[in-house]
Amino acid sequence: YLVPKHEILTPEEKEEVLRKYRVKPYQLPLLRTSDPVSKVIGAKPGDLVRIIRKSPTAGEHISYRYVIEG
Numbered sequence: 001y002l003v004p005k006h007e008i009l010t011p012e013e014k015e016e017v018l019r020k021y022r023v024k025p026y027q028l029p030l031l032r033t034s035d036p037v038s039k040v041i042g043a044k045p046g047d048l049v050r051i052i053r054k055s056p057t058a059g060e061h062i063s064y065r066y067v068i069e070g
Contacts, residue, residue, distance in 0.1 A: 004053040006037050009064075014048040017064060031065035043067045 009017065018025065031038055031049055043049055047067040055061045 003037060004051050006041050007050050007052075008041060008043055009048045009050055013050075017048060017050075025066040028064050028066040031067050032070035033067060034070055038067060045069045 014025075025046075025048065028048070031043065033039070033043065033045060038049075041049070045067055049065045049067060051063045051065060053061045053063070
C-alpha cells in the first residue's frame with residue numbers, strides 16, 4: 001500500500017500521451033528495468049508507465065516514466 005499504482009500503457013495510449021505533452025519518450029523521467037516495481041509489472045525497455053499517486057490537495061497526481069534497460 002506504500003507504493004503508488006503503476007500501469008503499462010498500450011501503444012495507442014503511449015502515442016496519445018506523447019502527442020498531448022509534445023515530448024519524445026527520452027524527455028520523460030526514466031524507470032529502469034532493474035527497478036523492483038518494473039520487474040513486478042513486467043515493464044520492458046520502450047514501455048511508458050503511468051504512475052497514479054494519491055494527493056491530499058489534488059486527489060490524484062498522474063506522472064509518466066519511460067522504461068530503459070538497466
